[in-house]
Amino acid sequence: MNITVIGTGYVGLVTGTCFSEMGNNVYCIDIDEEKIKSLKNGIMPIYEQHLESMVIKNHNKGNLIFTTELKKGLSKSDICFIAVGTPMASDGCADLSVVFQVAKNIGELMSHDLIIVTKSTVPVGTGDKIDKIIQKELDKRGVNYNFQMVSNPEFLKEGTAVEDSMRPDRVIIGSEDEKTINMMKELYAPYVKNHDRFIIMDIRSAEMSKYASNAMLATRISFMNEIANICEKVGADVNKVRLGVGSDKRIGYSFLYAGCGYGGSCFPKDVSALIKTGEIAGYSPKILNEVESVNNNQKVVLVNKIREKFGENLSNLSFSIWGLSFKPGTDDMREAPSVVIINELIKSGANIKAYDPKAREVAENIFKNNENIEFCNSKYDVLNDSNGLIIVTEWNEFKSPDFNEIHDRLKHKIIFDGRNQFDKELLDTLGFEYYQIGC
Structure with a gap:
């Protein structure tokens, strides 16, 4: 054709x-x-x-x-x-x-x-x-x-x-x-x-199908992040809870990973647009409003953990960021949690060194003329003299790193993991302080 x-x-x-x-x-x-x-x-x-x-x-x-x-x-x-x-x-x-x-x-x-x-x-x-x-x-x-x-x-x-x-x-x-x-x-x-x-x-049902699909997936993510936040309060482990929940065939494991919030070009704008569609038609979508609210709050969870550890004033401290794109496999940083995290840390006085396999050029444009952030060509180079490593995007090359190399380069042996990638018991034996989402 x-x-x-x-x-x-x-x-x-x-x-x-x-x-x-x-x-x-x-x-x-x-x-x-x-x-x-x-x-x-x-x-x-x-x-x-x-x-x-x-x-x-x-x-x-x-x-x-x-x-x-x-x-x-x-x-x-x-x-x-x-x-x-x-x-x-x-x-x-x-x-x-x-x-x-x-x-x-x-x-x-x-x-x-x-x-x-x-x-x-x-x-x-x-x-x-x-x-x-x-x-x-x-x-x-x-x-x-x-x-x-x-x-x-x-x-x-x-x-x-x-x-x-x-x-x-x-x-x-x-x-x-x-x-x-x-x-x-x-x-x-x-x-x-x-x-x-x-x-x-019909055309209208097809138009709604796209919004409903994205809103459902966004809801699962925000639901699991809500569960993660409760887990932290009551001493449960969201990684284990996920296994218990996802094993139910009616639920499944997809989009049940706790983390530092969703981003990208679809979920944020589509949830927002669907809320507005309901409101214009005279209906207030309570669940979708909360999905959006939970996600916005989730993007600062890691920042709050860092402030609890180091205090509100982060001046003279440097942090390493692994991952800038909103998800692995793309250079897209639209509504990415990394942008919120970096801006919040810089606002508190911190300096940032960041690495991403594909999104560096996009990130340099977003943070141009900002003297508090430096972009590096290697995931290990960002670690030098850093007060802590922050993992934001779960690229494959971050999943099995050389922990000895990380240990030797970091000033403080601290990892804030926004994607719950590592084994806490292993990192404890290697001398790291390891902070996860929902654990």
């Missing part, structure tokens, strides 16, 4: 690249000329495993085209995906300004019948608004092209986005037009050997 994907962020770039991998001709559109130029030269705007090689291969083959010319893509395409960002606005709602501008542009430029798919995460009812915007522009032009709206939410996890795209758990198609549904099934057929993975529903 011939496809246009508007937006070359995480969702758009991964989606377009994976469609091209299956032999489709894909036009990836973005208004950022520098980004398009970089993509043509094989320079990625994000880090995502396997993505770079697939982009270069399919671009060189000619079936993955990067351009700023929306008209060119639309003129040659059967299906157009809207995959632009929907960031959190100042009031907590999803900012749909770019989505609506894209809809207007589609109405101004489309030159034949078209299937228009929202891949961006959008509140319930957005598909109807896009439909009206496009139709208004067509009416202005005096043309009568037929178009069908589809909601096809993405369920990509940063760090495994290519794998998730190529082997989806499910493909939700929000449409009530049989011909359109069949075309979407044909497009996704190479990814879905088991056709039971297609879930067909």
Whole structure:
């Protein structure tokens, strides 16, 4: 098929690249000329495993085209995906300004019948608004092209986005037009050997499915962090509690790890947007408000432990940070706990040395001109003369470190572990003070 994907962020770039991998001709559109130029030269705007090689291969083959010319893509395409960002606005709602501008542009430029798919995460009812915007522009032009709206939410996890795209758990198609549904099934057929993975529903239910999924996962994380905080008060071990809870087949182990809070581009903004959706409709979502509150508080749990150990004034103290991205496998630092932790420590007077395998460049931009933070090229170099090691992101290279090396380099043999990675009894025998979440 011939496809246009508007937006070359995480969702758009991964989606377009994976469609091209299956032999489709894909036009990836973005208004950022520098980004398009970089993509043509094989320079990625994000880090995502396997993505770079697939982009270069399919671009060189000619079936993955990067351009700023929306008209060119639309003129040659059967299906157009809207995959632009929907960031959190100042009031907590999803900012749909770019989505609506894209809809207007589609109405101004489309030159034949078209299937228009929202891949961006959008509140319930957005598909109807896009439909009206496009139709208004067509009416202005005096043309009568037929178009069908589809909601096809993405369920990509940063760090495994290519794998998730190529082997989806499910493909939700929000449409009530049989011909359109069949075309979407044909497009996704190479990814879905088991056709039971297609879930067909109306557009509004598809839009809600994405928000409900992310909110459920965020709720599990905040619930377990709440349990962890209770465990600390009563002398229980959340690591053992997790095993007891997760062994129940009705619950399972996924998203039951206690830690220093969730971040990223999805959970924070989607929980907030779903709260606002409920409020606008006249309902106050009490559970989701608490999910958000627990997560915000969880991001300072490690800071509180450090202050309890060293006092409120951390002047003349230096701390090492392992991990800056909000999760391993990505360089994304949006809403990352590391940002909150670093800012709080610096506010108390501390100096920071930080290391992350992929997110250094992003972090340097976030903390530019801040003299209280230094970025290092090695997880061991950050430890020199440090008063304590703080583990924020559970990258694989942090899971089995040389504890003798850590012991020799740290000024104070103290580890604050925001991901509960190590065996406390082992670290006790090695002479470390070891602080975890929920233990």
